[in-house]
Amino acid sequence: MxxxxxxxxxxxxxxxxxxxxxxxxxxxxxxxxxxxxxxxxxxxxxxxxxxxxxxxxxxxxxxxxxxxxxxxxxxxxxxxxxxxxxxxxxxxxxxxxxxxxxxxxxxxxxxxxxxxxxxxxxxxxxxxxxxxxxxxxxxxxxxxxxxxxxxxxxxxxxxxxxxxxxxxxxxxxxxxxxxxxxxxxxxxxxxxxxxxxxxVPVPADAAVLIVHSGVERGLVDSAYNERRQQCEQAAGHFKVAALRDAEPAQVESAEDLDDLARRRARHVVTENERTLAAAHALADNDMARLGQLMADSHDSMRDDFEITVPAIDELVGILQREIGEKGGARMTGGGFGGCVIALLPTERVDAVAAAVRRDYHPPNGKPPLIHVCRPAAGAGAL
The missing domain is CATH 3.30.230.10 (Ribosomal Protein S5; domain 2)
Structure with a gap:
């Protein structure tokens, strides 16, 4: 709200x-x-x-x-x-x-x-x-x-x-x-x-930490639509309605798929697996498992889908270092800037935020914008 x-x-x-x-x-x-x-x-x-x-x-x-x-x-x-x-x-x-x-x-x-x-x-x-x-x-x-x-x-x-x-x-x-x-x-x-x-319930003792990278992004002007077209082309190659229907082994073994299309498709099919696994980890309050899945997601966005930027990667690294196995961090959103999300114990928020302010220097020269919240309700009348 x-x-x-x-x-x-x-x-x-x-x-x-x-x-x-x-x-x-x-x-x-x-x-x-x-x-x-x-x-x-x-x-x-x-x-x-x-x-x-x-x-x-x-x-x-x-x-x-x-x-x-x-x-x-x-x-x-x-x-x-x-x-x-x-x-x-x-x-x-x-x-x-x-x-x-x-x-x-x-x-x-x-x-x-x-x-x-x-x-x-x-x-x-x-x-x-x-x-x-x-x-x-x-x-x-x-x-x-x-x-x-x-x-x-x-x-x-x-x-x-x-x-x-x-x-x-x-x-x-x-x-x-x-x-x-x-x-x-x-x-x-x-x-x-x-x-x-x-x-999926978020543990009561967990906080959502959102940090703006200081890199503005605009989806309409960015490579967002290009990535969508690449995914549609990969789905067409596999003769499936959408990449949701492709399997990781199918992506890896396709001999006539060029490297760029393979990496784009690999991100999507593995990200779907990670997302389902993350929902189970969250429901079980398995923060170490959730953190690993978030880290793998970020690596995939960086290497296979190529939608992160150096400042984002640096910020994610700082957060992952400070949170350790008690949660996780990754870029969130369409890419090419914007925010990083972290899920961590509420008791660690102040220390992690202090580390971000100390070690991260946004490209826009401003102090990092940090927002702490809990999951909110959807749309409704006031």
Whole structure:
């Protein structure tokens, strides 16, 4: 859930832009992924959790058009039909908002006229899925204004389509689904083919430590879409629907597969195995096993999928050294910058954070941003 200051900022933005009180206020959280990277669009498995940062939307029915105030940018948008803004820069907030509204219009659960004020506290460019948080929050607010009892999995699917078709990022379903369906104090093991979600309790004495590397990333501009294309080509080579259906031995023994395609495929098929094993380790409170799986995941992202950067590798190394066998650390998110996640005993947080501040020097020259949290609840009304 977003912080109280963000909720108040949203209310103030609504009053300033539209006057009076909103009909309702909703929130949707950002997320961090424990393990399972670039597996979601390969129909595989992921193990994310919601964080205590998110997007808040204050909404009211009325008028003959849709008016939107984005408090974080001091910008407005107004439209009658939710068409994509073709000349908008990559990542423009308006296309995320217009995208999810357009999807709801297709499902006939969007009112004709409304006012929306939006504010968020998920750091942008950090790999914590501010975009999915925005899409799910707006989607939930609009559906509630329409009086629709929208299924949260369906809402996540519409939000994913909005990101694919309006924002231009070929993301999988993970970010939107965990934002919509997360449970407090639990990670969510998601089967990205069936969309089955299995809550996995996070031990009560464990803390989630998120450290921003100081390297900003932008998925639309990065090699994210390129990696997805490479995975689809590898799946085509094996004549399977997605790399989820390929086996490690099959990948290693394929004589006519070039080295790049083999490494991309090897990451995905082994990451799926690691993710399922990590869910068992987490449920059993086997932090040493979980830590090893997280380390193997990071090595695979670095060597086979090639989505880490030197600063990220350095930061992960510091965290792994300090945590030892009592937890683990790895890069999280689409890659090429963003955040590192660590799971460790709560009693070790201060000492580990102090080591990061002492030994890690972000490329942007600023002190490292460190956030400590427990798994939060998914989207809902406030």
């Amino acid at each position: 977003a912080e109280q200051a963000t909720i108040e900022r949203t209310k103030q933005a609504f009053a300033q832009a539209f006057g009076g009180e909103p009909d309702l206020i909703v929130q949707a959280p950002g997320r961090v992924n424990l393990i399972g990277e670039h597996t979601d669009y390969n129909d595989g498995f992921v193990l994310p959790l919601a964080i205590d940062r998110g997007t808040v939307v204050a909404a009211r029915l009325g008028g003959s058009e849709i008016r939107v105030r984005a408090a974080d940018f001091g910008e407005d948008d107004r439209f009658t039909f939710a068409e994509r803004i073709e000349d908008a820069p990559p990542g423009d907030w308006r296309n995320y908002v217009r995208g999810i509204i357009a999807m709801l219009v297709e499902d006939e659960i969007a009112p004709q006229g409304m006012q929306l004020a939006i504010a968020g506290d998920v750091p942008q460019g950090a790999g914590l899925s501010s975009s999915a948080s925005l899409e799910v929050a707006v989607g939930l607010a609009v559906a509630k204004l329409a009086g629709a009892d929208v299924d949260m999995t369906r809402l996540a699917q519409l939000a994913q389509r909005a990101e694919n078709e309006f924002a231009g990022c070929a993301c999988g379903i993970m970010d939107q689904l965990v934002s919509a369906r997360a449970e407090p104090d639990k990670a969510l093991l998601i089967d990205c083919r069936s969309l089955d979600c299995k809550p």
